[in-house]
Amino acid sequence: MTSPLPSYRALRAAPLSLHAGLTSRALGLVASAAALAICAASVLAVPPAAVADPNRLKEYVAANAQSVSVPLDAVHAADAPRDGFTAESGYARLAAGGTNHDWAKLVMLYAGFPMSDSNVAVFTRWMRQENGTDDWWNRNNPLNNGWGSGGGSGLGSYANLDLAAQNAAKALHGNPGYAAIVAGFAASAPTAQIEQAIWASPWATAITPTARTGRRRRCPS
Numbered sequence: 479m480t481s482p483l484p485s486y487r488a489l490r491a492a493p494l495s496l497h498a499g500l501t502s503r504a505l506g507l508v509a510s511a512a513a514l515a516i517c518a519a520s521v522l523a524v525p526p527a528a529v530a531d532p533n534r535l536k537e538y539v540a541a542n543a544q545s546v547s548v549p550l551d552a553v554h555a556a557d558a559p560r561d562g563f564t565a566e567s568g569y570a571r572l573a574a575g576g577t578n579h580d581w582a583k584l585v586m587l588y589a590g591f592p593m594s595d596s597n598v599a600v601f602t603r604w605m606r607q608e609n610g611t612d613d614w615w616n617r618n619n620p621l622n623n624g625w626g627s628g629g630g631s632g633l634g635s636y637a638n639l640d641l642a643a644q645n646a647a648k649a650l651h652g653n654p655g656y657a658a659i660v661a662g663f664a665a666s667a668p669t670a671q672i673e674q675a676i677w678a679s680p681w682a683t684a685i686t687p688t689a690r691t692g693r694r695r696r697c698p699s
Contacts, residue, residue: 573640578602578614581639588647591663600663600672618642621681625649655680 572584582601586593609616617635619627619642626645627634636642650656650663656679662672676682 569640573638573643578605578611578620581605581614581620581643584640584643585646586663588644589650589660589663590647592666594666596669597663597666597672600669600676603673604676615639621646623649625652653680 568587569584572580572587579598579602582598582605583593585591585601586597591597605614605620608614608622609620614620617627617633618637618639619633619635620639621642622633623642623646624634625648626641627636636645650660658675659672659679659681661667662675
């Protein structure tokens with residue numbers, strides 16, 4: 479059995495606190511709805527980020543291009559002073575140096591070998607085994623090379639040390655018996671490896687080991 483609806487008089491007779499509670503609840507719902515409406519409006523009000531149109535940018539640049547024209551008679555080339563200079567090839571510089579180390583490097587240059595410290599050290603030791611330190615330039619033939627010197631036994635001579643260096647390089651590359659020497663110098667191999675290749679080659683048949691100093695010695699002019 480359902481309860482009867484309260485009569486108008488019963489409602490009028492209800493306590494004042496009941497009316498106040500209903501009123502406050504209604505106001506709370508209204509306030510919440512208003513707040514949600516404000517938040518939604520603020521989110522929807524943010525405009526999307528502008529996307530640059532590359533075609534419009536190109537059109538703007540083309541329409542607003544600028545140029546500057548300068549008459550030819552308004553430009554004058556400045557005469558700037560320059561210091562003089564000279565250039566000397568590596569061949570000429572080494573040939574003019576006149577030391578045993580310079581001649582060793584000259585052979586390296588003609589032969590296409592690296593002018594490394596180890597290569598030069600081996601070459602100068604080789605030179606002093608052939609002619610000694612104090613007269614390494616003997617007969618303009620520091621390695622006692624028979625190639626192009628007119629002396630098959632290596633006792634020939636050259637007109638100058640530059641020609642001697644050229645012929646030493648040609649001899650090393652021209653005789654298959656010197657292939658191990660060429661490979662050692664080309665790779666800047668350890669000094670012991672190159673020296674062993676020299677001793678094992680036909681070039682060393684007339685060399686006798688001697689204990690000499692390795693100091694630099696200039697060829698007398």
